[in-house]
Amino acid sequence: MESDTERIALGLRQKDVAVLEKLVEQYQYRLVRYLVSLLGRRDGVDDLVQETWLRILERGESYDGRSRFEPWLFRVARNIALDAMRKRPMFSLNSNEEDVVRSSPGSSEPSPYTLAARTQDAERLAHSLQALEPAFREALMLRFQEDLSLQEISAIVGAPVSTVASRIYRGLATLRPQFEGEPA
Amino acid sequence: MNLNFHESFQRMVDESLAGTISAEKQQSLREHLSTCVPCQEYLSASNRVIAGLSGFSFEVDPTLNAKVLAALRLQAQQVSSAQPRRLQLMRRHIVEYKVGAAFSVALLLSIVGSAFVYEVATLLLHFDTAQVRTDVLIFWLLPSFCATLCLLATPSEKRGIA
Numbered sequence: 001m002e003s004d005t006e007r008i009a010l011g012l013r014q015k016d017v018a019v020l021e022k023l024v025e026q027y028q029y030r031l032v033r034y035l036v037s038l039l040g041r042r043d044g045v046d047d048l049v050q051e052t053w054l055r056i057l058e059r060g061e062s063y064d065g066r067s068r069f070e071p072w073l074f075r076v077a078r079n080i081a082l083d084a085m086r087k088r089p090m091f092s093l094n095s096n097e098e099d100v101v102r103s104s105p106g107s108s109e110p111s112p113y114t115l116a117a118r119t120q121d122a123e124r125l126a127h128s129l130q131a132l133e134p135a136f137r138e139a140l141m142l143r144f145q146e147d148l149s150l151q152e153i154s155a156i157v158g159a160p161v162s163t164v165a166s167r168i169y170r171g172l173a174t175l176r177p178q179f180e181g182e183p184a
Numbered sequence: 185m186n187l188n189f190h191e192s193f194q195r196m197v198d199e200s201l202a203g204t205i206s207a208e209k210q211q212s213l214r215e216h217l218s219t220c221v222p223c224q225e226y227l228s229a230s231n232r233v234i235a236g237l238s239g240f241s242f243e244v245d246p247t248l249n250a251k252v253l254a255a256l257r258l259q260a261q262q263v264s265s266a267q268p269r270r271l272q273l274m275r276r277h278i279v280e281y282k283v284g285a286a287f288s289v290a291l292l293l294s295i296v297g298s299a300f301v302y303e304v305a306t307l308l309l310h311f312d313t314a315q316v317r318t319d320v321l322i323f324w325l326l327p328s329f330c331a332t333l334c335l336l337a338t339p340s341e342k343r344g345i346a
Contacts, residue, residue, distance in 0.1 A: 017260045024252055032244050046245055050252050057259055113240060121232055122239025129237075143202060144237045150203060161204075169198045172230055179232035180225065 009065025012056065020057060027073055030146060034074050037141035038081055040134055042112040048084060052077040071152040074142070078156060124178055136171035139164055193217075194226045201230055287332045294328040 011019025031052060035045045055076055056063075063072050113126035129137060135157075142153045150168075154161045196213040199205040205213070217223055298320045305316040 015260055015263060017257055020256055020260075021253055024249060024256070028249055028252070029242075029244055032248075033240075033242050036242055042242070046248055046251075049248065050255055053252050053256055054259055057256055057263075112242065116240040116242045118241045119236065119239030121236035125233065125236040125239075140237060144234045145240075165199075165202050165204050168202045169195075172198060172201070172233055175233045175236075176226075176229045179229040179236075182229070182232075
């Protein structure tokens with residue numbers, strides 16, 4: 001029997017717009033959320049989202065349907081975001097650290113995390129999350145928000161699993177002090 | 185218990201949260217956590233971070249989906265209308281190539297055949313050389329050469345092929 005991922009792969013190979021429409025409905029929010037985590041900013045994300053879906057329509061045959069769809073989607077989105085960052089001066093890229101993304105939102109702009117915080121713990125994290133090393137933030141968000149495995153994250157960011165694990169540990173170590181010494 | 189002792193278990197807490205811990209270590213961590221308050225606090229603070237990470241809800245422009253879908257449909261239309269044209273062109277090129285190749289082979293064979301007939305007529309049968317040359321040229325080589333040129337100059341659709 002054909003699995004969901006195989007059906008998606010077939011639809012993408014045939015450039016079936018109906019399949020893409022379903023994927024947009026299903027993954028749009030997560031795609032926006034991932035790109036915000038990656039860039040540390042909200043503006044410009046909608047353009048990247050549109051570009052990502054168009055790229056998927058164009059080169060969808062490269063998805064083989066053997067693994068989950070969302071890591072592949074995030075990898076496409078990440079490549080597009082990195083390309084955009086290379087072209088646009090509003091973003092900068094530190095090429096010395098395996099394509100680690102460095103965002104540079106203006107200091108006067110409210111952080112997307114401050115605007116998006118819906119719980120007290122999230123409000124407390126918003127500022128430090130914005131200031132966090134983008135590679136750590138990306139790894140934390142992919143692991144704990146998108147619920148991806150370390151192998152899947154490794155495939156998205158193009159770094160070894162050990163590097164991804166280290167980024168998660170260091171990200172947690174940076175954010176943890178805010179909740180230390182408090183009752184659970 | 186010294187600091188390194190706790191640190192090793194706190195490292196296990198990180199591994200457990202990241203999903204990289206072995207079953208054996210997990211069991212050992214569970215046992216340690218049941219009695220160690222500093223490590224329980226460490227786990228609790230880590231869990232608060234993770235819960236905090238899930239507490240963000242980004243607003244998505246309500247028109248974004250519609251814009252994306254419209255762009256996708258437009259792109260798909262362009263792709264599907266460009267595809268048959270490309271295929272048609274490709275098919276025509278293939279047919280023209282095949283027809284060209286067939287005529288080239290026919291022309292080559294007729295030249296070789298003429299040379300062969302000429303050789304047989306003059307060397308083996310001892311016919312008059314000038315007469316044979318003229319006959320070969322008039323009755324064989326020239327018509328086949330002209331026919332080939334005419335056919336090659338005709339568009340492939342008119343040859344009833346494409």
